[in-house]
Amino acid sequence: MAFGARIHWSYKGPVRNAAHVIERKTAVQAVEEQLERDYREWRDVGVDPVRMAVLGVEEHELVWIVSWQSEEYVRTRNPEFMLVGNGPYLVDRVDGGLHQVSVVSAVSGEWEADYRARIRGLPVRTVVDDLHGQRPDGWLESQSACRSRIRSRSSGVASKTSAPPS
Template sequence: MVSKAWAIQVVERHLAGWPARGRPRMVITDVRPHRLGWLIGSQSERYVRTREVIDMVVGHGPFLVDGVDGSLHTVHATADPEGGEWIEDYLEQVRGLERDDPLRSRITELLDSGQRLDALRLVRASAPDLGAQGAKAYVEAAAAGAQVPEHVRALLPQPPVRRRLWWRLSDPNPA
C-alpha cells in the first residue's frame, strides 16, 4: 500500500500547479484512509486562515491516491466517498477487476441444488438475446466455475451507464 506521506506528496505536487492556472493557492486539510487508498481533502489557503465563506473554493471533491499504484484521481463532490457505485466503476476501470455478476450467483445456487433446467430457464428469461445455445454455454461455464465465453458475455444485459464520479489526474506513481 502507498504510504500516507507519499499520498500527501502526490497531492501537494498536483496542487502546486493550481495558482499558475489562475486558481487560488490550495492546501491539504484532511487525510484519511480509504479502502482504495487515501482520500485527501483540500481547500484554499486563504479560507483555512480566515474561515470566511467568500474565500472558500466550492464544488470540488476530495482527491484519491490509489493505494496500489499511487495514481491520483479526483472524486466528484456529490459522490459518497465511502460507498456508492462509483467504487465498483473505479475497481473495474482502473484496477481491471471484474464486476460481480448477480445472475451467475443465482445460477450457481440453482445448479448447487440440482435445478439445472430452472437455471437454463432463468438465463433465457434474463437474457433473451442469448438463445438456447448461449444459455446452455452460460450455464455450463457457471457449472464448471469457468469464465463465460466472450460471445455469450456480449449478449448479456449490460448495467446502465452511470454518471462518472471520478477522474484520473495522473498515471501510476512509483512508491
C-alpha cells in the same frame, strides 16, 4: 509476521513488500504537488488563482481519499472562503496513481465501482452477485418449487406435490 502487524492489500492480494505501499504522507505530498502545479498553470495564463491546500485524508482499501479546499478556508474555517464543487483526489495505495473524481461521485460512492473496474481491472460485485454469494446451492430451485406448490394450492388445482383438498 508479528501479531498485530498491518497487512497491505492490492488488487493482486496481500502486498508482500509493504515498502511499496503508498503511505498517507506520500499521498498528501502527491496532492499538494498537484495543487501547486494547478496554481502555477492558472497563474501563467494570466488568471489570479486561489491557493489550495489539503483539508483531510481518508483511508480506503484501494486509495487515499484526499480532500482539498482554499488555503484561506483551511486556515480560518470561515465558510466565506469555502469552495464548492471540488471533488477529492484519489491516490492509489499500490502505485501512487493520482485521480480526481467529481464531488457527486465522491458523495454517492459511485467512484469505487468505476475505479475497481477501470483502474484496477477488478470485477465489480452487483446485487445479483451478493445473492449468489449468500445462498446455498439449490436455493433458487427450491424456492421456485415451493412457489409452484403454493400457486397450485391457491388456484384449487391439485398436483402431485400438493395435499389433497380437505
